[in-house]
Amino acid sequence: MTELDRPSPIETPVWxxxxxxxxxxxxCTPSLLDALTCGWLNGEGLISDRRELLELEVDADxxxxxxxxxxxxxxxxxxxxGPDDASFSLxxxxxxxxxxxxxxxxxxxxxxxxxxxxxxxxxxxLRASGGGVHSGALLVDGEVxxxxxxxxRHNVTDKLIGAAMLEGVPLRRxxxxxxxxxxxxxxxxxxxxxxxxxxxxxxxxxxARDIARRAGVWLVGRSLRGSPYVYEPAGEASS
Numbered sequence: 001m002t003e004l005d006r007p008s009p010i011e012t013p014v015w016x017x018x019x020x021x022x023x024x025x026x027x028c029t030p031s032l033l034d035a036l037t038c039g040w041l042n043g044e045g046l047i048s049d050r051r052e053l054l055e056l057e058v059d060a061d062x063x064x065x066x067x068x069x070x071x072x073x074x075x076x077x078x079x080x081x082g083p084d085d086a087s088f089s090l091x092x093x094x095x096x097x098x099x100x101x102x103x104x105x106x107x108x109x110x111x112x113x114x115x116x117x118x119x120x121x122x123x124x125x126l127r128a129s130g131g132g133v134h135s136g137a138l139l140v141d142g143e144v145x146x147x148x149x150x151x152x153r154h155n156v157t158d159k160l161i162g163a164a165m166l167e168g169v170p171l172r173r174x175x176x177x178x179x180x181x182x183x184x185x186x187x188x189x190x191x192x193x194x195x196x197x198x199x200x201x202x203x204x205x206x207x208a209r210d211i212a213r214r215a216g217v218w219l220v221g222r223s224l225r226g227s228p229y230v231y232e233p234a235g236e237a238s239s
Contacts, residue, residue: 007130011151016040017066029126029133029150032159033058036150037065039162043154043189046071050165090207093191096216098233100173101196103142104218107175113199114224116144120177123147136160137177139199140169144177153180154189161193171195175218182208182219191215199223204231 012030016023016037028036034056041047047069055068107113120137121127126149127135136156138146145167148159156178164171171194178186182204188211190198197218198204204212204219209231212219219231 007132009126009130009132009151012063014063014065017064018046019068026152026155028152028155030060030063031150032148032163033060033065035148035159035162035166036155037067037162038165039158039160039189039193041067041069042161042165043158043192045192048192050168090210090214093188093211093214095214096233098216099194099196099218101175101218104175104197104220104230107142108220108228108230112142113177113220113228116142117177117199117201117224119144120147124149135179138164138169139175139177140164141173145169153178153183154185156180157186157189161189161195165193175199177223181205182212182221184208184211187211187215187217187219190217199228203229 010029011027013025014028014030014033015025037056038053041053047053052070053067054070057066116139120135124135124147126133133149133151134153134156136148137144138160146160146163148156150156150159157176160176174196176190176195176198178198179201181202182198182200184205184207187208191211195217199220201223203221212231213233216233218233221229
């Protein structure tokens with residue numbers, strides 16, 4: 001194969017017009033843009049419910065999204081495939097009781113979590129065609145409800161949370177599966193989205209653990225190992 005023949009994941013700018021003003025430009029994989037928008041707005045604290053997203057127009061071919069929210073706020077930034085918010089403080093995260101992830105212990109002990117990751121990968125066409133993307137799935141009561149792929153792991157999280165919000169799926173009993181490490185930004189998005197927990201093939205960062213512990217979000221690292229790492233909201237890791 002020549003250099004040009006080798007597959008490369010698509011990464012392209014997609015701009016958001018929010019409440020009539022230019023707001024942000026995502027560098028992302030241009031799929032599920034409605035879900036990406038809804039999840040991103042939730043993760044930025046601009047909406048907490050689908051009903052607060054009053055209008056949503058997507059043009060995937062032209063790479064733009066127009067949205068109008070109940071709050072007439074505008075956020076202006078460019079989002080690459082990694083976080084760019086240097087103003088974060090752990091004090092912004094309230095201390096909450098552990099959220100409910102039904103049968104988490106059974107999912108781990110029975111191997112069902114491994115099966116869910118395998119189903120996620122079977123349903124990821126971009127990974128199969130060349131790779132170079134992060135993969136994610138939304139697991140609710142043991143059922144995989146949504147799959148997302150993107151060059152940015154935080155975009156994957158936005159797409160999963162946004163898809164659930166658009167479909168009216170409650171997230172308190174959900175588990176997000178993700179192929180990448182759990183960053184602080186992903187932990188914040190899970191907290192704001194009301195997600196019960198996150199399971200990763202990698203591990204959470206130290207700040208992600210601190211955020212999840214305060215916010216009541218369960219974390220699972222090294223999910224395909226024989227003994228995954230379980231990070232309880234109120235304590236240290238166990239295996």
